[in-house]
Amino acid sequence: TRHLFLINMDLKRNKACEGKMGMNYCAIIGDIVKSRQINNRYEVQKKFIYVIEDLVNSKYSGYIASKFTVTLGDEFQGLLYEEYSYLSYEIIEFISQNMDPVKLVYGIGIGSMDIEPNPDIAIRSDGPAYHNARKMVMRAKEKKPSVCYCTGSIEDELINSLIYLMEVSTNKMTAKQRQIIKLYNELKSQRSVADKLKVTQGTVSRILKNACYYQIKYAKQNIIGFLKQKYGDQ
Known part of the structure; x- marks a missing residue:
């Protein structure tokens, strides 16, 4: 089928993630889909800032290395400590649920930082973690899937393919x-x-x-479990 063909093509694409060295982090970047076409754009942007900078930073304060920040009117970025990478998918779901019906795409990258992160704001710092997340945002805009991971691991494309199949099922609900x-x-x-x-x-x-509820739930649990096992604080 077309879906399996796309997955097979994607399995060949994971050679762009930058290598890791030193202390690592989990960067999350999100972008509102077609933000300029939203009628009540000002109200959406106000809600976006509230969800990202108030709700997320409050709920996940103990896991954040650099506070989630709206960097442009329609984009945010934030940094988790690497051992809490497994929370990335939960955070993304939390944001999506609170922004519904507005849609976002997300990129998650794990890697080091060239400039030490500022704990109070997720700007003025740079490094492979953000580079990897940025590449995945660009890929997510191609809709394959709307959430993409780049950790430098051979399992990346398995995760991304699993998310893609989950989204196919969810979109049919x-x-x-x-x-x-x-x-x-x-x-x-x-x-x-x-x-x-x-x-x-x-x-x-x-x-x-x-609705394939239990299959989707099981797939999410496997993604979170894998990230926790691989990057979690042992």
């Missing part, structure tokens, strides 16, 4: 499936979701199954 999944993630119980929506538990179970 109906509004009803998304509603059920959102409630299930909040309530943690099929019975509670069924009671709230006044449907049977069997209906909730069927909708979750048809």
Whole structure:
């Protein structure tokens, strides 16, 4: 299929990540998709600054090496300590959920920094971590997938391919499936979701199954688990 062809092509592309030396970090760069075409652009930018500089920095303060900062009206960057790289995907999901329906693309890069990071603001510092993240943002803009990792590891393309397949499944979800999944993630119980929506538990179970909810959840857990095992503080 076309999806498998794209994955096979992507598996040959991971030769651009810069090598690591010295202390390493996990850089995250995000960019709002087609920001100039957004009608209420000013309001979106205000919300963007609030989500990035207030919500993210507050929620993940203990893991951040350089505070997440809106560098342009439609772009942000931030730096995690390498051992907390496994939180990168969770942070991206947190941002996406809070910015919905506005879409973003993300690049994640792991590597060293040539200029020591400023803990208070994620600008005026540079190095391979940011270079790798920037390359992945450019790649993510090609929509293959909207979240791309560049760690210098041979597993990078496996991660990116897995994310791509997850996105293909997610993009096929109906509004009803998304509603059920959102409630299930909040309530943690099929019975509670069924009671709230006044449907049977069997209906909730069927909708979750048809949406590939458990397969997507398992894939996310594997990505996070891999990053934690490889880069986590042992």
